[in-house]
Each structure stands twice: as C-alpha cells, then as structure tokens.
Amino acid sequence: MTSADPPALRVPVGEDAERWTSRAASRRVLLVVHNVTSAGRLLDVLPLFHDDFRVQLLVTSTESSAFQGGVRELFADLGLPVLPWAQALATPVDLAVSASFGGQLSALHGKLTVLSHGVGYTKRLSAPGDESGQPTFGLSPEWLLEDGRPFVDGLVLSHPEQLERLRRVCPEAEAASVLAGDPCFDRMLAAVPYRERFRRALGVRRGQRLVVLNSTWNPEGFFGNGGDQDVLPGLLPRLAAELPADDYRLAAVLHPNIWYGHGPGQLRVWLDRALRSGLTLVDPAHAWRQALLAADAVVGDFGAVSYYAAALGTPVLLASAEQDRLDPEAPLATFVRNAPRLDPHAPLRSQVEGLLARHRPAPGPASFTTSAPGASAALLRRHFYALMDLPEPPSPALLEPLPLPPYVPPRRTAPLNVRTRVSGADVWLERTTGHPYDAVGDAHLAVHEDTRDPGDLVRADVIVREGPPDDPRVGGAEGWTAEVLRRYPHCAVAAYVSGPDTCTVRTRDLGVLHLAGTETDPAAYASSLHAWLAAGDGPLPVTLRVRVAGGVHEVRVARA
Numbered sequence: 001m002t003s004a005d006p007p008a009l010r011v012p013v014g015e016d017a018e019r020w021t022s023r024a025a026s027r028r029v030l031l032v033v034h035n036v037t038s039a040g041r042l043l044d045v046l047p048l049f050h051d052d053f054r055v056q057l058l059v060t061s062t063e064s065s066a067f068q069g070g071v072r073e074l075f076a077d078l079g080l081p082v083l084p085w086a087q088a089l090a091t092p093v094d095l096a097v098s099a100s101f102g103g104q105l106s107a108l109h110g111k112l113t114v115l116s117h118g119v120g121y122t123k124r125l126s127a128p129g130d131e132s133g134q135p136t137f138g139l140s141p142e143w144l145l146e147d148g149r150p151f152v153d154g155l156v157l158s159h160p161e162q163l164e165r166l167r168r169v170c171p172e173a174e175a176a177s178v179l180a181g182d183p184c185f186d187r188m189l190a191a192v193p194y195r196e197r198f199r200r201a202l203g204v205r206r207g208q209r210l211v212v213l214n215s216t217w218n219p220e221g222f223f224g225n226g227g228d229q230d231v232l233p234g235l236l237p238r239l240a241a242e243l244p245a246d247d248y249r250l251a252a253v254l255h256p257n258i259w260y261g262h263g264p265g266q267l268r269v270w271l272d273r274a275l276r277s278g279l280t281l282v283d284p285a286h287a288w289r290q291a292l293l294a295a296d297a298v299v300g301d302f303g304a305v306s307y308y309a310a311a312l313g314t315p316v317l318l319a320s321a322e323q324d325r326l327d328p329e330a331p332l333a334t335f336v337r338n339a340p341r342l343d344p345h346a347p348l349r350s351q352v353e354g355l356l357a358r359h360r361p362a363p364g365p366a367s368f369t370t371s372a373p374g375a376s377a378a379l380l381r382r383h384f385y386a387l388m389d390l391p392e393p394p395s396p397a398l399l400e401p402l403p404l405p406p407y408v409p410p411r412r413t414a415p416l417n418v419r420t421r422v423s424g425a426d427v428w429l430e431r432t433t434g435h436p437y438d439a440v441g442d443a444h445l446a447v448h449e450d451t452r453d454p455g456d457l458v459r460a461d462v463i464v465r466e467g468p469p470d471d472p473r474v475g476g477a478e479g480w481t482a483e484v485l486r487r488y489p490h491c492a493v494a495a496y497v498s499g500p501d502t503c504t505v506r507t508r509d510l511g512v513l514h515l516a517g518t519e520t521d522p523a524a525y526a527s528s529l530h531a532w533l534a535a536g537d538g539p540l541p542v543t544l545r546v547r548v549a550g551g552v553h554e555v556r557v558a559r560a
Contacts (some may be wrong), residue, residue, distance in 0.1 A: 006082065006084050007084075007354050008081075008083075008084060008086075008087045009081055009083055009084075009087060011057050011081070012025070012081060012089050013056075013058065013081070013087075014091075015082070015086070017339070018255055018451045021506070023053065023056075024389070025051075025053070025054055025055055025056035026054045026095040027056070027093045027094040027095070027388050027419055028055075028056050028058060028091075028092070028094050028095075028110070029049060029055055029056070029058065029093065029096075029097065029384075029388070029389055030058045030059070030060060030083070030088060030091075030093040030094055030095070030096040030097070030108070031046070031057065031058070031059045031060070031080070031096075031097055031098075031112065031221070032060055032061075032062060032088075032097065032103075032105065032108070033059060033060065033061045033071060033074070033075075033101075033259065034061070034062055034064060034065040034096035034098070034100040034102055034103065035065040035067040035068065035070075035071065035076055035100075035260070035282075035336075036067070036071060036256040036259075036260055036285055037067070037100075037117055037255065037256045037257055038065075038067070038098070038099040038117040039099070039285075040099075040117065040184070040256070041099035041116070041183070041184060042097060042098075042115075043471075044183040044184050044187060044399065044400075045097065045115070045183055045380055045384075045399075046400075046401045047398060047399055048377060048380060048381040048384060048399075049378075049384075050392065051395065052393050054390065055388075055390075056078060057078045057080050057081075057234035057451075057453070058082075058083055058088075058093070058212050059075060059078060059081070059082055059083070060082065060083040060084070060085055060087075060092075060101075061075075061082075061085060062085055062102060062103025062104070063085055063106070064102040064103035065100075065102060066259055066261075067091075067256070067261050068260075069260030069261065069263065070256070070259075070285070071262040071282050073372045073416065074285075077317045078462070083281040085103070085116070086403075088108070088246070089104060089107050089108060089109070092109040092110060092347050093108070093109065093110035093382060094110055094111065094387075094388045094389075095109065095110060095111050095112075095113065095387050095425070096108045096112045096113070097113055097114075097115070097384070098112065098113075098114045098115070099115045099116070099117040100114075100117055100138075100547030101114065101127075101137065101138055102144045103106070105151065105152075106146045106151035108408070111153040111154070111249065111383065111387040111388070112151065112152050112154070112214045113153060113154030113155070113156060113178075113383065113387060114138065114152050114154070114155055114156065115156040115380075116138060116156065116157075116466065117547070118204065118303075118304035118429070119158075119182070119185075119304040119307045119308060119332060119369055120157070120158050120159060120162050120182075120330065120331070120332070120369075121136055121137060121138045121139035121157075121165075121327070121330070121349065121370070122136070122137075122139065122160075122304070122326055122327055122330040122331075122332040122333070123136070123137045123325055123326065123327070124136055124325055124326065124327060124497060125135075125137040125325075127142040127143055127462050128144070128375075130425050131208065134391075135169075135331070136165070136327040137453060138155075138522060139162065139165055139166055139169065139170070139327070139394065140169050140170055141169070141170045141172070141173075144171070144173045145170065145172060146173075148172070149172065149326055150172055150175075150176050151171040152169075152173070152176050153176060153387055154176055154178050154383055154387060155173060155176045155177045155178065155556050156177075156178055156180045156380070157178065157180070157371065158179075158180070158181055158182040158367070158370045158371065158372075158376075159180050159368050159370060159371045160179065160181070160371055161331065161361035161368055163177055163179065165327070165329055165330075165446055167439075168433075170225075174272050175221070178379075179215060179371060179379070180372070180376055180379035180380045180383055181370045181371065181372035181373065181374075181375050181376030182369055182370040182376055183328050183376040183377065183380065183399055184289070185311065185369050185373070185376075186307065186370070186373065186374055186375075186376045186377065186399060187289065187399050187400070187401070187402050188289050188308065188312065188402070189374060190374070190399070190401060191289070191290070191293055191401065191402040192312075193215070193295050194293070194402075194404070195294055196280050196340050197404055198287075198290040198291070198293050198294040198404070199294040199404065200407075201290070201404060201405045201406065201407055201408065202249065202251060202280060202282055202291065202294055202405075202408060202410060203280075203407070203409025203410050203505075204249045204294065205246075205519050205520055205549070205555075206250075206518075206519035206520070206549065206551060207246075207247070207519070207520075207548070207550045207551040208246070208247060208248060208249050208547030208549050209247065209248050209249070209296040209297065209352075209356070210249045210250075210251065210294055210296050210297075211239075211243070211248055211249070211250055211251075211290075211295070211296065211297050211298075211352060212251050212252070212253055212282075212291055212294075212295040212297070212298045212300075213250065213252045213253070213279075213293065213298075213299050213300070213302065214240075214252070214253045214254075214298055214299070214300035214301070214303065214305045214306060214307075214309070214327070215232075215252075215254055215255060215257045215258065215263065215301055215320075216301055216302065216303025216452075216513065217255040217257035217258045217301065217303075217306070218325055219300070219320070219326070219392075220254070220301075220302075220320060220322035220325065221301045221303060221320055221322070221523040222299070222300060222301040222319045222320045223254060223342070224254075224259055224320075226251045226364050227320055227322055229344070230317065231319055231320070231342075231344045231527055232319075234344065235319070235344055235432070235443035236271070236274040236277075236279070237273060237274070237277070237306060237434065238348055238434075239274075239348055239432040240274065240277035240278065240279070240414070240432065240434065241432050241433055241434025241435070241436060242347065242348045242349045242432065242434070242436050243348065243349055244430045244431060244432055244435075244548070245278060245410075245412065245416060245433070245521070246429065246430070246431055246432045246520055246521060246524055246548040247366075247430075247548065247549045248352075249272075249278070249408075249410060250278060250279045250280070251280045251281075251282050251291050251295075252271070252274075252279055252280070252282060253282045253284065253291055253292070253305055254281070254284055255284065255303065255305075256284045256285060258284075259284045264381055265280075267281065268281070270435065272515065273414065275286070276412065276413045276414040276452065277412060277414045277433040278410035278411070278412045278414075278433075280408055280410060283405070286405070287405040287481065288305065288336050288405070289308075289402055290402055290403075290404075290405050291309055291405075292305065292308060292309050292314070293312065293402075294312055295309065295314050296315075296356065297314065297315045297316070297317065297352060297355055298314055298315070298316045298317070299316075299317045299318075299319050299342060300316055300317075300318060300319065301318060301319060301320035301321070302318070302320065302321060302322050302323065302325070302326060302332065304332070304335045306318065306335075306336075306339075307331075307365050307369070308365075308369065309337055309478075310335060310339070310362060310364075310365035311366045311369040311503060312363070312366075313361040313366070315355045315356055315359035316339055316340075317339075317340055317341070317351065317352070317355050318339045318341050318342060319340065319368060321336050321337075321339070321404060322336075322339060322531060323336055323337065323462075323543065324399065324539050325333075326404050329548070330405070331364055331365070331368035331386065333363060335364060335365055338362070349436075352518070356509050360479060366547070373529075376399070377396075377397040377398055377399045378396075378397045378493060380397070380421075381397035382491045384398075384532075388501070395458050409500075411449040412433070412448060412523075413450045413451050413452070414433045414446055414448075414451065414452075415433065415446070415447045415451060415456045415460070416431045416446045416447070416527075417431070417432055417433070417434060417435045417439075417441050417445065418430070418431045418435060418443065418444050418445070418446050418462075418527045418531075419431075419439050419440065419441035420441050420442050420443075420444070420527065420528070420531035421441045421442065421531075422531050422532055422534075422535035423441075425532070425538075425542060425543060425544050425545055426544075426545045426547060427528040427531050427532055427544055427545065427546050427547065428441070428547045428548075429527060429528055429531070429546055429547065429548050431446065431524065431527065442477060442531065444461035444462065444522065444527065444530060444531070444534075445461050445462070446458050446460065446461065446462040446463075446464060446527050447460035447462070447463055447464070448461055448463075448464050448465065449464065449465045449484070450465075454545065455531065457488055457491075458488060458490065459490065460488065460490065461490070461492050461493070462491070462492065462493045462494075462495060462523075462527055462530050463489065463491050463493075463494050463495070464495045464496075464497065464523045464526060464527050465480060465495075465497070466472060466491070466496070466497035466498070467497075467498065468498065469496075469498040469504065477496040477498060477504035478491070478504065478506070478512055478560070479497055480494070481494035481495075481505065481506035482494075482506060484506075485506060485508060491528060492508060492530055492533075492534075493505055493507050493526050493527075493530045493538055494506045495507070495515075495522070495523060495525075495534075497522045497523055499522070500522070501516060501517055501518055501519075501522060502514070502515065502516045502522060503515050503522035503523070503525055503526060504560060505526050506527075507529075507533065508557075509533075509560075510533075510540070511559070512541070512559070512560040513529070513557055513558065513559055514558050514560045515529065515556070515557055516555070517546070517553050517554060517555035517556065518521055518553060518554070519551075519553055520546065520549065520553045521547055524542075524546065524548060525546065525555045528544050528546045528555060529544065529555075529557060532544055538556070540557060540558060540559055541556065541557055541558040541559070542556075543555065543556050543557070544557060549557075
C-alpha cells in the first residue's frame with residue numbers, strides 16, 4: 001500500500017472492528033467494482049439485499065480496469081464502506097459479487113459470483129498475459145479457470161444459449177453456472193408503461209420522433225475512429241441539417257468507458273456544434289435505459305445497447321457493424337450481421353423514415369436477451385442467499401424502478417434556417433440548422449441570442465431568448481424585445497419564450513403580442529408569425545394553424 005492509497009477500514013471490518021460496530025451482521029457481502037460500466041449491473045442487484053439486518057454490505061475496486069474515472073464519485077454516492085483492494089483480498093466475506101473479470105478475483109476469501117455487465121457474454125477479449133487467441137470474455141477457460149479449475153462459485157447466465165456455448169468451450173465451469181435472467185432488461189420491461197414520461201423528460205413534443213445515437217467504447221464503434229471510416233464528425237452536422245428540428249429530437253448515449261475515459265468535458269468540446277444544434281448527451285450511468293425506452297429509432301453499432309433496443313422492439317440502424325470483436329456464435333453477432341446499415345453518404349432523412357416505415361421487430365433479440373423476463377430478482381436473490389447459506393427474507397425480491405430523469409429539453413443556440421409556406425391562417429414550417437439541398441419554401445433566419453457568432457444576430461430575421469417573463473436582468477419580456485429591435489435593425493420579430501407553450505413577441509409594426517399554443521416549440525410560433533406577417537397580415541387576434549411534425553398546432557396570437 002502506498003501513501004496515496006486509502007487507509008484500511010477499522011469499521012465495520014478490520015482490526016478490533018467488534019469494539020466499534022453498533023450491529024454485528026452475520027453475513028458480509030462484498031461488491032467488486034472494476035469500472036462504472038460494471039458497477040451499473042451491481043447497482044441493479046443492490047436492492048436484493050435491502051431491509052436485511054443480517055447482511056453488511058461492503059464495496060471495493062480491483063483498480064484493474066483502464067477506466068477508473070467516475071469510480072470514486074460512484075462510491076461516494078453509494079455511501080457504503082469502501083475497502084482498499086489489498087484489505088478486500090485479506091478480509092473474509094460470505095459473498096463477493098462482481099460484474100466483470102479482471103483483478104485477483106480468485107484470491108478473494110469467500111464465495112464468488114459473477115454477472116455479465118452487458119447483454120450476455122458476447123465480446124472477444126484476451127485475458128491478461130494471454131495472447132494466444134481471442135477468447136470470449138467471461139465465457140472461456142482463459143477467464144474462468146485457474147490451474148484448470150473454475151474459481152467462480154456462480155456464473156450468472158441470462159439465457160440457455162450461453163450455457164450451450166459454455167459447455168462447448170469450458171465444460172469445467174458448467175457446474176458453477178446459474179440461469180437467472182437479466183436484471184437490467186427486467187428494469188426496462190417494468191418501465192415500459194412510463195415511456196411517455198421519459199419522452200417528456202427529454203423534451204420530446206407531440207409528433208416528434210426521438211432518434212438516439214448510441215456507441216460502444218471500442219475504436220471500431222460508432223464514436224471511434226479506428227474502423228474503415230470515421231463516420232461521426234461528418235454525420236452529426238448532417239443529422240441536424242437534414243432532420244427538421246420540430247420533427248426530430250436527437251440524443252446520444254455513449255458507453256461509460258467513452259464518457260469517463262475521455263472525460264465528459266472533452267465530449268462536450270468535441271460535440272459542441274451538435275449540442276448547440278439540439279443534441280442532448282444522456283447520463284450513461286443513470287438515464288440511458290430511459291432514453292432507450294423513449295426512442296423511436298436508434299442509430300448504433302455492435303454494442304449491447306443496440307441489442308437491448310432491438311429487444312424492446314425499437315428500430316435499429318447500424319452505423320458501425322464491426323464483428324471482429326464479437327463471438328460469432330453469440331446472438332448479438334447474428335443481429336449485427338442482419339441489421340439494416342446506415343449509409344453515411346446517402347440522404348439521412350429518407351433512411352430514418354424508411355427504417356421506421358419498414359420496421360418489423362426481429363424475434364431474436366427479445367428471445368435471447370433473457371429466458372426469464374421479469375423473474376431475475378427472485379432467481380438472483382435465491383442464488384445469492386444459497387451461496388451465503390442464509391434463508392431468504394420473507395418479503396418479495398424486487399428491483400428498483402427506473403427513476404424519472406431530470407427535464408432536459410433541447411436548447412438550440414445554433415442559427416436555424418426556417419422554410420415556410422403560408423395559405424391564409426395555415427403555416428407550413430420546417431426548421432433545420434442547415435439548408436438541405438432539396439429544401440423548398442420561403443426562407444428566413446431564426447437565431448438564439450446566445451449564438452456563438454454575433455454576426456448571426458446582425459443577419460437574423462427572428463431573434464429568440466427564453467427565461468422567466470419578469471427576469472430583471474434583461475428587463476423582462478417587453479424590455480428585452482424592445483432592446484433587441486433597437487439593437488438589430490434587420491430583425492423583424494423578437495421572441496421571448498417564457499414557458500413551454502407561450503412566448504411574448506414584438507414586431508416593428510404591431511408592437512407587443514402574446515403567442516400561446518400546444519405541443520410545439522414556442523420559438524416556432526414566432527417564426528410562423530413572421531411568415532404570416534410577411535405574407536400579408538390580417539386582423540388580430542388570429543389563430544394560426546402551424547403545420548409541423550405531421551400535425552396541426554393551433555397558435556393563438558393576441559395583442560399583449
């Protein structure tokens with residue numbers, strides 16, 4: 001142990017711990033964390049020990065993973081006693097639960113059970129110090145045996161097909177295997193009824209389609225630049241330009257190893273233009289499943305999230321279909337071979353719309369993700385308590401419901417190219433951050449006041465800001481709109497968005513107006529009003545029929 005290592009615990013384990021503990025638990029359970037990715041599966045099963053006064057929970061990190069970012073923060077959130085790895089190896093426990101291999105797991109003093117932290121066991125990865133081939137991570141002799149014998153007391157499998165592969169490649173470990181379903185997928189299945197809530201949390205409005213971009217952490221993944229071509233940098237601005245802002249909502253779910261390997265700050269730097277165009281980065285530890293449940297389509301790669309999406313029945317388009325890292329016999333590999341591919345050089349909107357129109361859920365992902373849907377909690381608790389030689393608690397074994405994520409509507413500060421067509425009180429509207437080559441209609445420029453380039457404001461026809469209606473910093477809605485029209489002579493409409501369905505606008509001829517509607521972005525109301533006025537305004541008040549996202553949205557326009 002070096003001076004930088006945390007000190008060994010004295011409570012509730014350690015030298016003379018009995019002197020200091022308030023409760024003496026009859027069983028010790030050690031959660032073994034490799035990185036934030038594997039910790040996610042341990043958090044899934046943590047509630048199986050709730051309310052049991054007989055069990056003392058402990059946590060440790062093997063520190064064997066290259067991805068150590070976020071682990072300390074996760075431990076702080078858990079609030080469980082943290083054992084330095086050296087002390088964990090020396091401390092007798094009744095059960096150690098890990099969701100990955102690596103580190104000296106065989107040296108732990110106690111029963112050891114290992115869960116998969118993905119969708120079964122699918123990836124090829126050499127064991128440390130073994131360069132003889134590409135065994136399947138967690139399902140091969142290289143990972144499961146020591147001196148020819150399995151060192152795990154429980155190898156949790158989610159489906160019998162994994163057991164069949166295990167029998168073929170490592171029959172010595174078959175006796176340790178246990179079929180116990182997939183707790184991660186069970187939590188998603190239980191949350192399906194709350195899909196609309198998750199959509200609203202992401203600011204998805206009526207008629208909008210949520211497209212989730214997803215990448216695993218490998219260089220050949222969607223986010224990586226180690227494959228045949230580096231797709232993402234050129235694809236992101238095209239997605240924002242070709243998918244209209246009122247018809248589509250974009251979010252990104254990046255593997256925790258990307259998030260913590262490069263740093264969330266670095267990701268925001270790389271994705272700055274996309275974020276200003278309305279992309280939302282989803283918390284990879286606490287909100288990715290909710291985003292998946294909310295999605296209308298997923299553009300992903302060969303990672304587990306794409307497979308989970310397909311298992312939920314969501315259309316998946318693969319931007320990277322690398323298979324060299326996959327066990328060719330794993331169901332994920334079959335899915336990757338057969339899933340539709342994204343053509344990064346073809347028009348994107350037609351590909352997404354074609355995917356949605358033609359989609360028919362494939363039976364494989366839903367069938368192979370788990371053989372015991374909804375039953376993993378009971379099966380896993382039975383397994384854990386059997387290893388501890390402890391009767392199960394009398395209450396039902398239950399997992400934690402997926403939490404409702406914070407409200408994160410898109411905040412577009414990149415300029416929007418707006419195309420409109422007006423007929424009476426009907427306004428057809430399409431807004432994108434670029435001008436697609438096949439775009440039609442009268443065009444104007446709508447710009448958020450927080451745009452990166454001040455020159456955008458000089459050219460803007462509509463300038464937008466959001467905030468409380470009486471914000472004293474900007475002089476309230478009326479003060480701000482008056483200031484904008486004085487400062488920018490070219491601007492025709494200043495729009496102050498004060499709520500999810502309302503905004504105050506000022507025009508040069510009609511003064512201050514109040515706009516109220518439902519289920520679309522109030523900034524779109526302002527652009528609709530600008531187009532209607534440019535076409536020859538009629539008497540006020542008026543109700544505009546704004547046609548976006550495949551629907552008609554009534555917007556009431558009245559003098560303030």
